[in-house]
Amino acid sequence: QVQLMESGGGSVQAGGSLRVSCVASGDFYARNFMAWFRQAPGQAREGIAILHAVGTIHYADSVKGRFTISQDNAGNTVYLEMNNLKPEDTAMYYCAAGLSGSRPVTLVEVLKDTGKVKYWGQGTQVTISS
Numbered sequence: 546q547v548q549l550m551e552s553g554g555g556s557v558q559a560g561g562s563l564r565v566s567c568v569a570s571g572d573f574y575a576r577n578f579m580a581w582f583r584q585a586p587g588q589a590r591e592g593i594a595i596l597h598a599v600g601t602i603h604y605a606d607s608v609k610g611r612f613t614i615s616q617d618n619a620g621n622t623v624y625l626e627m628n629n630l631k632p633e634d635t636a637m638y639y640c641a642a643g644l645s646g647s648r649p650v651t652l653v654e655v656l657k658d659t660g661k662v663k664y665w666g667q668g669t670q671v672t673i674s675s
Contacts, residue, residue, distance in 0.1 A: 547642050548664075549567055550568050550640075550667070551639070551669040552566050552568075555671065557673060559632055559675050560630065562627060562629075562630065565638055565671065567581075567623045569622070569623070570621070575664075576642040576643055577597060578652065578655065579595070580595035580642070580655065581639070583634075588636075592657060593605045593607065593612065593625075594608065596614045602652075603653055603656065612625060613625070627671070634671060635673045641664065641666070
């Protein structure tokens with residue numbers, strides 16, 4: 546089992562920056578990727594960034610060039626640095642983890658299918674005002 550705890554959400558104006566964090570605990574070997582999804586009211590949960598233990602990273606087009614996913618040396622905390630935030634980035638941001646192959650095409654599949662995620666955090670709210 547893996548437990549995930551997000552922190553760092555909040556409210557900023559458009560063009561601003563935020564960093565959200567996720568601390569993973571529990572069985573280290575039950576996960577080899579960590580990812581960020583987001584869900585706006587009335588919309589489906591969207592995968593936006595994923596980082597595999599071997600270092601492979603993939604971003605959704607909606608955040609590419611603005612968001613950066615990273616992790617600490619121990620691999621237990623993953624960060625999402627969000628820059629040039631837009632009102633459409635407003636959502637609940639969820640940390641996710643599980644086991645996956647490391648090829649980019651495989652990570653794309655994880656971001657597109659919430660069913661491929663085994664562990665979820667409770668979420669942290671990010672609100673961007675115009």
